Amino acid sequence: MADLLHISHLDARHGLLPAVRDLSLTVSDGEAVALVGANGAGKSTLLRTVAGAHPAAGGTVTFDGDDITGLAAHRRVTRGLALVPEGRKLFPDLTVEENLLVAGRRARPGPWSVDTVLDAFPLLRPIRHKRAGSLSGGQQQATSIGRALMTNPRLLLVDEVSLGLAPVAVDSVYESLTALIADGATVVLVEQDLSRAMSVADRVVCMLEGRVVLDTPVGEVTRDQVTDAYFGLG
Numbered sequence: 331m332a333d334l335l336h337i338s339h340l341d342a343r344h345g346l347l348p349a350v351r352d353l354s355l356t357v358s359d360g361e362a363v364a365l366v367g368a369n370g371a372g373k374s375t376l377l378r379t380v381a382g383a384h385p386a387a388g389g390t391v392t393f394d395g396d397d398i399t400g401l402a403a404h405r406r407v408t409r410g411l412a413l414v415p416e417g418r419k420l421f422p423d424l425t426v427e428e429n430l431l432v433a434g435r436r437a438r439p440g441p442w443s444v445d446t447v448l449d450a451f452p453l454l455r456p457i458r459h460k461r462a463g464s465l466s467g468g469q470q471q472a473t474s475i476g477r478a479l480m481t482n483p484r485l486l487l488v489d490e491v492s493l494g495l496a497p498v499a500v501d502s503v504y505e506s507l508t509a510l511i512a513d514g515a516t517v518v519l520v521e522q523d524l525s526r527a528m529s530v531a532d533r534v535v536c537m538l539e540g541r542v543v544l545d546t547p548v549g550e551v552t553r554d555q556v557t558d559a560y561f562g563l564g
């Protein structure tokens with residue numbers, strides 16, 4: 331498989347505080363990578379830096395062979411990078427369909443449309459004309475993933491979809507994500523639930539204090555080994 335994303339010696343900070351430190355990581359076309367690690371390990375900052383929502387303080391991000399380290403976020407979207415941010419960040423006064431259509435204005439050519447998103451997330455079809463701000467957490471999360479899909483991404487960066495959702499909503503969102511992955515989508519998925527992360531991903535990458543401490547195919551590691559890396563015991 332060809333490398334789609336190549337992160338090399340990346341640093342990112344919040345003020346003086348380092349959040350991502352000298353981090354290198356490669357994601358191949360068609361791969362599903364679970365990014366795990368304790369609170370504050372730097373996962374969100376890493377995704378945001380790759381998406382252009384946070385500046386890199388050093389190192390490079392290469393996407394499909396091009397150095398995009400300094401590129402504006404919206405120009406990364408048109409190249410095929412889409413972030414599903416922590417906290418969803420929908421337009422609360424727009425409907426589900428309007429949230430999707432706004433994202434679609436930046437779309438690359440591709441298969442995703444309002445209709446195909448509603449097919450992939452059937453729970454959205456009956457509420458497509460409801461205001462996003464009035465929806466449940468699970469419905470909002472599905473809308474947020476759908477919004478990212480509307481840009482026809484080549485790489486989907488998904489930050490903690492489970493956060494604050496009822497278990498049944500998590501199951502529903504993951505059912506759709508699993509189908510996307512089975513369909514060949516390239517995904518980096520931040521997930522606190524290790525078992526769930528390992529059940530959907532091909533590879534698991536664990537971060538600790540801004541660094542990668544484990545990067546291995548899911549089939550070659552036990553849950554206990556990942557837990558040890560998670561707590562810095564590896």
Ligand code: ATP
Pocket residue numbers: 344345347348349367368369370371372373374375376
């Ligand atoms: P979580 O699961 O809690 O989101 P994370 O692994 O995604 O954790 P980050 O949110 O990237 O980690 O945080 C990495 C470090 O940067 C932490 O020490 C955190 O306190 C700090 N940090 C994150 N966001 C900010 C911010 N906006 N301002 C200052 N420090 C921040």
